[in-house]
Amino acid sequence: MKIGIPKALYYYYYFEKWRYFFDEFNIELVSFDTDREIIAKGNYYASSEMCLSLKIFLGHIAKLVDKCDYILIPKVDNYGLKDQMCANFSCLYDLVNNLFDVKILTYEIDYIHNLNELKGFIKLGKQLNLKIKDIKKAYHKACIKFNKKMKEKIMINTNKLDSCNKKILIVSHAYNIHDNYIGKIIKDNLTKFNCEIIYSDLFNNTSDLSFYLSNELYWKYSKQNIGAIVLCKEKIDGIIFLTTFPCGLDSLVNELVIRKIDKPYLNLVIDDLDAEAGIETRIESFVDILEQA
Amino acid sequence: MANYYIPAKYLFSNILNVDIMIAPFITSKTIELGSKYSPDFVCTPFKYTLGSMIEALDNGANILLQFGGGCRYGYYSELQEKILKDLGYKFELYNLINAGKADVKRIYKTIKKIDKKFNVFKGLYYLFIAINMVKYMDKIDDYIRQNIGFEVKKGSFDKLLKEMLEKFETVKNPFSLYVLYKKYFKKFKQIKINKPNNYLKVGVIGELYTLMEPFSNYYLEKELASFNIEIKRFTNVDYLLFNNKKVHKKALKNSKKYMKYKMGADASSNVYWTKYLCEHKYDGIIHIKSSFCTPEIGVMPIIDKIASDYDIPIIYFSFDANTSEIGIKTRLEAFYDMIEMRKKR
Known part of the structure; x- marks a missing residue:
């Protein structure tokens, strides 16, 4: 049996956990890297005003449809009142269900209504006719492995703060910066100019720190990103805000943060019209400014 | 929003010992002011509310109230406060909503702050x-x-x-x-x-602010009325404040075929209403929203699918700060001609 996992949105937060979980049952996972073909497919299915990240997600689904038995799309609504998700995340399942003819595995996480992750995984396993006892065991094992892996990633990211190169914090949702298409251009360019890249999503407990910049913020991942700015304000040289057009959360949050920080920053908004040269020029001039400062 | 300032004014002027000022009616100047100071791709209600806040402050107000929730509506107030403070205005802005959900304690505290003698x-x-x-x-x-x-x-x-x-x-x-x-x-x-016996019926659904503020949809309902059409609109303050949860539950139960989970803001209600309008043989559906409204963008493909399943014509309008009025009128007229021809057949 093959389970397709679109390499967009949820992938960057949960994939490792899913992989360890399904490894226990010897189930194969399929996913592809984002490329131009996928974006073109996504554009075909998406309506014109959807954000680029969502278009990419739909493109992945279109590619996966005939290459696997199931596609996994959970619905994560919130992790508590102050840790909500973007409104796009809650319509993914129904969107795919209506647009494509495919079997979907799904579960819901909604801490306000007492649906936690374990309950979600049990629901997920039941759809595959697994035993509850095995599911629980596999879930706990996956969690341990996942936490270990995350710790390593966070260690690497935190250690970069002590590097002697120019240090640039990238404030962006994980599904943008780690994406093979959107994020790669920026990463490549920054390494070309000898910059150390620090990711805002790979830190420990930064959500609470976001309070210093915005006390009413209630989106989980925006809070993480903004908290990272507070955490390493002293150690970094510049900030790059990476946004896909037209991201609803970033349009407000980034504007507020930009008005409050006193570091050099670059606000990059990416649309699917890719002009790599344009991005390269902007990053180059930004690095030049940092060097002269 | 439309005529709803009357109960709001009535409520506050009776319980609080302060002068209530009604924000001036929204004009094209309001939206110009608002979009001048707003971020690039924020949704249009942000621009309208910011614009009318600036107008109110210019007229001498010093306390502003903001509430809303469900999507990024709940986060408006903090950024608006910062933008206005950066512009040099002196005022207090109270947000009555906590993390997009109504919070009775917070409302009480705010009211106490404004008026200590509150009973x-x-x-x-x-x-x-x-x-x-x-x-x-x-x-x-x-x-x-x-x-x-x-x-x-x-x-x-x-x-x-x-x-x-x-x-x-x-x-x-x-x-x-x-x-x-x-x-x-x-x-x-x-x-x-x-x-007449054979009149046209049209349902209007979509995003709440654009639906309820007539200026922001260029008086679409008046325009429709001039074509002799019966209009059905579900979104009103009664729904937003009191019936919200009930409708959502009903929506999930009734449109299982198209929808499994509750979606942001009024998205799931809109799916249900589309189905309702289709089942009750309306002649057409008009979906209006402000541009970049995230929850509505997410459900538009689903609404599209329902409409095509039942074979009901649907038209989408997306309003922004500088949408041309003539363009909208032309599209509306064409839509009207089309549903009229369908009816005659």
Whole structure:
């Protein structure tokens, strides 16, 4: 049996956990890297005003449809009142269900209504006719492995703060910066100019720190990103805000943060019209400014 | 928003010992001001509210109230406060909503801050009257929407509505309000209308602000009425404040085929309403929203699918700060011609 996992949105937060979980049952996972073909497919299915990240997600689904038995799309609504998700995340399942003819595995996480992750995984396993006892065991094992892996990633990211190169914090949702298409251009360019890249999503407990910049913020991942700015304000040289057009959360949050920080920053908004040269020029001039400062 | 400033003004002027100022009616200057200071791709209600806040501050207000929730509406206030403070205004802005959900404690604390002599029982009493007022207004609005396209003497509905709202402002207790409502409902029913047998029915759904603020949708409902069409609109303050949860539950139960989970803001209600309009044989559906409204963008493909399953025509309008009015009129006219031709066949 093959389970397709679109390499967009949820992938960057949960994939490792899913992989360890399904490894226990010897189930194969399929996913592809984002490329131009996928974006073109996504554009075909998406309506014109959807954000680029969502278009990419739909493109992945279109590619996966005939290459696997199931596609996994959970619905994560919130992790508590102050840790909500973007409104796009809650319509993914129904969107795919209506647009494509495919079997979907799904579960819901909604801490306000007492649906936690374990309950979600049990629901997920039941759809595959697994035993509850095995599911629980596999879930706990996956969690341990996942936490270990995350710790390593966070260690690497935190250690970069002590590097002697120019240090640039990238404030962006994980599904943008780690994406093979959107994020790669920026990463490549920054390494070309000898910059150390620090990711805002790979830190420990930064959500609470976001309070210093915005006390009413209630989106989980925006809070993480903004908290990272507070955490390493002293150690970094510049900030790059990476946004896909037209991201609803970033349009407000980034504007507020930009008005409050006193570091050099670059606000990059990416649309699917890719002009790599344009991005390269902007990053180059930004690095030049940092060097002269 | 539309005529709803009347119950709001009534409520606050009776329970608080402060001067209430009604923000000036929204004009094209408001939206110009708002979009000048707004971020690039924020949704249009942000621009409208920011614009009218600036106008209110220019007129001398020093306390602003903001509430809303469900999507990024709940986060407006913090950024708006920062933008206005950066512009050099001195004021206090209170957000009555906590993380997109209503918070009774926070509302009470805010009110106490504004007026120390605030009396809870008096507050609840007037709140009760204001709620009833909203409910009655919504009921009368519903009736007007159904019939305004067929009035014999142009403007008779508007005239009577204005008269009623003036009377509403002066009521003292719930009972006299009820009597007034009954009296005017009778009067509305007496207005002569000329409804043909084979009239067109159109449902209007979409994002709440654009639906309820007539300026932001370029008086779309008036335009529709001039074509002699009966209009059905579900979104009103009564729904937003009191019936929200009930409708969402109903929506999930009724449209299982198209929807499994509850979606952001009014998205899932819109799916349900689309299905309702299709099942009740309406001649067309108009979906309006402000540009970049995230929850609505997410459900548009689903709504599209329902409409094509039932074979009902649907048209989408996306309003931004500088949408041209003529363009919208042309599209609306074409849509009207199309549904009229379908009806004749």
